[in-house]
Amino acid sequence: MRKPEPVAPPRLPIAVRAAVSTAIPVLLGWAAGDVGAGLIATLGAFTSRFGVGRPYLSRGVQLAVVAVALAAAVAAGAWAADIAWLGVLTISAVAVAAVWLCTALAVGPPGAYVFVVACAAGVGVSASHLSPGQIALLVLAGGAIAWLVQMVGAATGFRRPERAAVRTAAEAVAGYLDTVGEPDQDRARHRAATALHQAWTNLVNHQPLAAPAGSELARLRATTHAVHVLFADAMSAAARGEAPEPGSAEVARALGARRVEPDTTAHRDPDRLPLGRPPTRDLLRQALQTGSQTRRVMVRVALGVPLAGFAAVGLGVDRAYWAMAAAVLVLHQGTPLWRTLRRGAERLAGTWIGLGLAAAVIVVHPQGWFLAVVLALLNFAIEMLVTRNYLLASVFITATALTIGTASRHLEPGQVGHLLLARGLDTLIGCAVGMAVYVVLAGRQEIRRLDDAIARTRAAIAATEPFVAAGDAVSLPARAARRDLQRATLDMLEAHEAATGGSKDQRAAAHRLWPDVVAVEHISYETIAALWAIETR
Structure with missing residues (x-):
């Protein structure tokens, strides 16, 4: 049995917002006579990818934080760009911090990967000779545009x-x-x-x-x-x-x-609500505890990303950050073995196919409004495809990245060939290193994940039993126990799903422990139902 996926929002509005958020900075840069500045500002357009499905007030706060964080990440990359090893370490630090914060706080897709891409792009845009502060302001301006585009729907349907x-x-x-x-x-x-x-x-x-x-x-x-x-x-x-x-x-x-x-159907006391998630400080602390899945993923990223970066530098690749971004993509979600390997293979194949599309765009060398339209269409295609067919989405991701990186200058045919070969090589390095790190670490890290998840759920059930016995479902400790039991149950189902898609030993453990998962799950839901019944008496 698989844990059901959250209901996915419609892709068309997301894709339209991404396209508009990308086109506006380019058009503004063109109108101001500085297309390069407009292209840098498009890095802030990543802001439009976040907050989907959130209520508008909460969305506005989250998007503002994301825009500032993106600007800071790009500025950090630009600051560290002149020294290869410093750039590698900076991007690696941003990757680990982003995984910690985005996973622990359930920021939602696209998650930590975008912040790493932004930091890595900062290394690339350092060639603009703008100061890190100026670059950050341009990215922040792009984020502000994306914020407005995301929030415009509040005017017609706030709730x-x-x-x-x-x-x-x-x-x-x-x-x-x-x-x-x-x-x-x-x-x-x-x-x-x-x-x-x-x-x-x-x-x-x-x-x-x-x-x-x-x-x-x-x-x-x-x-x-x-x-x-x-x-x-x-x-x-x-x-x-x-x-x-x-x-x-x-x-x-x-x-x-x-x-x-x-x-x-049922009367509710308006002053008594189900407890939300634990305080932010508790979530961040729990994410760092031994046995936490977030901590496992952080360790993989902390090892895989710098390895990919230094491998690319050692092989003389001129943009090592592409390799690091590819490694993050493979590792940051903490998905089961076969899904991780498939994602790496799809990114690699999509990149190599996308190099052909990128070459066509670079040769045409669109400018002005035509460049804005091309980038808007590429981003539209990415958002429409990314949840359905990642291989095809990677084709457009590659073309988009190379178009942004080259649109402000004209390349000779020889330069185009070198650029495309380098991008294919560093993506190969990043995906290979990311998958190798996963294979080496994940088996050891996750061998007891399902056992531990079952044990935590049983402990959460035991913690609720005194409240059931006392007929207490409304006190603060009782509601906290019910919330923690719900979270533990969902985590257990996620751990079982991961095991069924893991290594041979993990799949064997998933099969062996399946009766325990079913039994604990049933008791958990019966306990939660009993607490709800007590509350509605």
Whole structure:
């Protein structure tokens, strides 16, 4: 059984925002008579890739932090560019820090990779002879444009992300209610639990301001509470071998469509909300603890990225940062073995194919508005393809990077050939080093990951038992225990999925421990359902 993936947002709006955020800086640079400055500012357009699906207030804060961080990363790369070994160490430090922060704080895609690319690009744009501070300001200006493009939707649908999350959760719960007692029951339950978790995250964690009584946010919270009560009641009934209440799936769908009032299903105390994630300092500290998956990935990145950089420098590659970026791409997500190897192979193949497209663009040498259109179309294609076919997306990623790097100057045919060969070589180095580091480290690092995840979930179940026995589901410690149990259960399912796609020993462990995973998972959901039942008495 695989852990259900979070519901993916539509790609078209994301792709349009990426295209517009890239085109505007180029057009402004062209109008000002400095296309090079406009191209540097496009590095800030990466900001538009973040915050998808977040409520707009939270999104605005996150995007502002991302824009500043991108500017700082590019400036750091430009500062360290003159000394090869210093550039390698700087990019490596940014890579490890970005993995730590983005993973621990669940920043979301594209994650740490973008900050490493920005720092590496800073090494390249140092040739512009601008100071690191000037480069940072240009990138920050591009980030500000991307911020505006991302936030423009707030004018027509300020609560649209929250409404979408609640509707998705209601549909997922209805799907579970329809499948209770059928073979697909477990998958549907996990899908519903994940969707509810996403909805509460949007309604609680990502809300910087309080929700006044009678506000739309308060009503959405009441709706999600009513849907969650239906989910919990159905799980309790299933544990007793009973079917859900007749018509409950239709009620869940009606709640999601806001056709019925939530109080007709379950009343909620507006002053009592499910606890969100732990404080930021706790998340960052937990990410560094022994046995943390984030820490495992940080170790791989800390070894693989500088190895790729120094290997490229040693082989005389003139842009070693491409090799380092490729290594980060392979390593930073911490995916299972075969998915990691496939991602590395797709990036390598896509890069080599993309060199042909890049060569055509470089020969045409678009300028002015034509350059803005070309870059916009390339970025549009990347965002439309990146979640569906990474190999094809890599073709356009390569063409985009080389177009930005060469558009401000004209290259002779011999220079074009050298550039393309160098880019293919350093991507080969980075992917090879990244995959080698993964193969060497991951087997040892993850051999006990599933056992540890099961043990943590059992401990989380034990921590909730006193509250169930006492009939306490509303005190702060009780709600914290319920939250921690939910997180531990999802982490356990993720660890099992990783093991099924891992090495031979990991796959054997996944098969051997599958009965334990199922048993612990069932107890976990029964415990969570019991706490919800206590709360709604």
